[in-house]
Structures are given as structure tokens and as C-alpha cells.
Amino acid sequence: MECMPCCPAALPRSRGHFSAAAIMGSMRLLTLNSGSSSVKAALYDARDNGEILLLSMNASRIGSIDGTLTVQDAHGQTLLDDKQHLSSHLTVIQTIIGFLSTRSDDGQLDGVAHRVVHGGEKYREPCLITPDVVATLRSLVPLAPEHLPSAINGIEAVTKLNARLPQVACFDTAFHAHLPPVAYRYALPRALTGEGVRRYGFHGLSYEYVVSELTALDPASTRRAIIAHLGNGASMAAVRGGQSADTSMGFTPTAGLVMGTRVGDLDPGVVLYLEQHKGMGAEDVETLLNKQSGLLGVSGTSADMRDLLARAPLDAHAAEAIALFCYQAKKYIGAYAAVLGGLDTLVFTGGIGENSAVVRANICDGLRFLGIELDDTCNASSEAVISHPGSPVTVRVVKTDEDLMIARHARRVLSQTQ
Numbered sequence: 001m002e003c004m005p006c007c008p009a010a011l012p013r014s015r016g017h018f019s020a021a022a023i024m025g026s027m028r029l030l031t032l033n034s035g036s037s038s039v040k041a042a043l044y045d046a047r048d049n050g051e052i053l054l055l056s057m058n059a060s061r062i063g064s065i066d067g068t069l070t071v072q073d074a075h076g077q078t079l080l081d082d083k084q085h086l087s088s089h090l091t092v093i094q095t096i097i098g099f100l101s102t103r104s105d106d107g108q109l110d111g112v113a114h115r116v117v118h119g120g121e122k123y124r125e126p127c128l129i130t131p132d133v134v135a136t137l138r139s140l141v142p143l144a145p146e147h148l149p150s151a152i153n154g155i156e157a158v159t160k161l162n163a164r165l166p167q168v169a170c171f172d173t174a175f176h177a178h179l180p181p182v183a184y185r186y187a188l189p190r191a192l193t194g195e196g197v198r199r200y201g202f203h204g205l206s207y208e209y210v211v212s213e214l215t216a217l218d219p220a221s222t223r224r225a226i227i228a229h230l231g232n233g234a235s236m237a238a239v240r241g242g243q244s245a246d247t248s249m250g251f252t253p254t255a256g257l258v259m260g261t262r263v264g265d266l267d268p269g270v271v272l273y274l275e276q277h278k279g280m281g282a283e284d285v286e287t288l289l290n291k292q293s294g295l296l297g298v299s300g301t302s303a304d305m306r307d308l309l310a311r312a313p314l315d316a317h318a319a320e321a322i323a324l325f326c327y328q329a330k331k332y333i334g335a336y337a338a339v340l341g342g343l344d345t346l347v348f349t350g351g352i353g354e355n356s357a358v359v360r361a362n363i364c365d366g367l368r369f370l371g372i373e374l375d376d377t378c379n380a381s382s383e384a385v386i387s388h389p390g391s392p393v394t395v396r397v398v399k400t401d402e403d404l405m406i407a408r409h410a411r412r413v414l415s416q417t418q
Contacts, residue, residue, distance in 0.1 A: 027110040027414060030100070031406040032093070034114070034154035036146065037062045039092045042403040043100065046411040051404055055079070055100075059092040069095060089150070090157040097161060111166040112158050113410030115205060115402060117147035117253070119171030121196050126174070126409040128417060129155055129167040137169075143200075143252060146290060166417070168410040175204030176237075176244045183246040183339075201247035203229045205402040207237050210349055212405075213398050215242060221394065224340040226333055229400065230359065231350035232260035232303065236329065238336035246339050248332055254289055257332065258325045260303035263293035265328070295321045305352050305359065326362040333363070337370050343393050346372060348386075349400040357382060364395065 033040040041057040061067040067086030184199040225239040234257040238246040248256030274280045296303035298321035311318035337343045371392030379386040387395035
């Protein structure tokens, strides 16, 4: 990757070697989650006894003249709320690092860690980023065309600012890397499976964090657990003994549950019909399945569950979208309880899973035969445990933290390279 000179004031102080603090067991780490038009970032002081969040940052509307960059401290106090032309990921990351450089030790970064949605079959755990890693990620873009280009842009932006700053890739597919063949294989010719056409699964960093939280509370709770990561992107995982046993997303993040704009599970014959009889090309179909379907497609108004819940009393289409979302999630819970041979723990996480008592109640309604029974009062207030006392299955609400998981992985990888 070619390195471009840049104004020294915008760079973190040189980190060709680890700082004295890093060698003593403390690292200043920046985590980046790059989307197509947004970047979420967090700054951590990573120590032997844990990771301390220092700052969280969010840049939105990249490429627009009315982009916004907000920075908050660990207590949620806003330190910066700036509207500006964020022309590219490079501009955003340069602005973030420039802001950090004005804050004494915050600018002394020991590493940058990226959320990378797809690692293919090669990357089954976090790794130090090299030019070879970037080249491999480029080859995987067809598997995640909505996500990987943004991650690569973020990686290359940091490299252009400071090529000596270590970077770590943390893969969303890694948690599912050891799925049993019966779970990851499609009923396609074996040659295609050998070429990598298989179920990969995603949201792995979120699942890893939730499993770590469950393990800290009660190691037995991960013996047979189902985790529902419900947000604009939604998926579910069956967890056996802390390991992924099955998951709803597949070859790409399009499959599985109904999502904000993604269709979820779909008969492949529909794609053939659209191409052969509706005259749609591959690009048109991709746009339809990933950007015009899901809650947005069914409701015709919004991909945001909050909007739909507000509309539902008077809008039949909004109500139908919510019902379809909950129905599909309920079906997966039943299927995964069968996969696990029973159920000990059900976890709701993600923006919808953590915040919508109505959605949680609708999904769990009728599942008492599995041992799932909600306490209405606890569910309404989104308490940590929302199941009825004494019910066979403990139902929990866990606030996920992918950034923290990324920081933990980065600290481990960089510590091994010292």
C-alpha cells in the first residue's frame, strides 16, 4: 500500500515501536467500525486488568456536505458535535486522529483495530494487518460487497496517515469458524463447497461479547443458549458450551431473519423469477434484496422498528412488518432449541433486542412449551433478567459491546507481537 505524506500535526505520535506504557502492560487502542457512509470509533486504555473506555466517536453521512462528527467521553458527555464536509473515510479518520492529538496522551496510539465483517475460510481469528491481508480481503469483497470495501477503506486510511502504526483485523465470521459441517454445508455440489460456498455466519463479535458476559455470570448458562442479535441487521445463533453450533446468516449477511432492509430467508427461485421474467439484472436484484426489502419493503414506510411500532396501531402494513419480524425470530428459536436438544438461556441483544419490550414479548409469546415465560414487569423495564422466576429457561437482556470485544482482541494480538 502506498503511503502518502500528511501534516504531522494530524498524525498520532510515531509508534514504529510500542510505547513504554505498552511494554509495561497498558495500550492506547483506537477501534474502528467503518460503514459505507459512517465510521464508529472508540478509544480504549487497554490494561492487564481490563479495557477502559475513554472516548466514543461517530461520523455519519460520509461523502455529504452536511456530515457530522460527534465525540463523547466515557460518561456520555459531548466533547465535539461538528458538522462538516466529510468527503471520505480518510478525511474522517484523519479528523478523529487529529482530535485525539490535541488531547495529550490520547494521541499516542499503540494500535488501531478494525471490525471486518468477512474473513472467509482463511481468517478464523483476529490477526495483524499486512499488505497480504488487505489483498486477501479484496478478494473476499464479492462475499460482502456492502461491508468489506468500507473496512478496507478504513484500513488504508490509517496506513496513509501512519504506515508504522500497527493495525489489527477482527472478523465477524470468526466466532462461527468452527461450525460443524452439517450446519455450514449447503446441499450444493461438493465442488462448490470446496470453493468456499458455505454458511459463514456474522455478528460474531457481538456473540463473543455476550458469551463472555454469560460465562462471567454463570458458566452453565452457555451450555445450551440461543442469542438473538436484533437490530437493523438481525441474526440468531445457537450456542453449545460457549461455541457456535448454528447461526441464521449464511454465505452473506442477507440470509436468515427479517432485517431493516434485507430480505432474510428467501426461495432461490424468486431470484430466478426476477431475472428471467421481470428483466432484473444482478445489480438490481442485489439492491432489492439488501436495500429495499425487510421491514422497509413490507411496511412501505420505514426500516426502523421504532417508527413501525409507533405507526402500527393505525398502519396495517407497519403491523404486518412487525409481525413478520417476530414470527421469523420465533421460528428460529424453535429450530435452535431442537438443534441444542433443549434450552437453558435465551438472550436478546442489539438495538431492538435490548430496547423493545413489545418485540421481545411478541417473539416469546407461545413458547412456554420450551420453558420460555416472560415476567411482564421485568420485560417492560428491560431488566437484566426478564423471565418469570422459576421458569426453566432464563431469558436475559444483554447490552452488546462489539468495540470492547475488538479492543480485547487487539490487545492480545499486539501483546503477542511485542
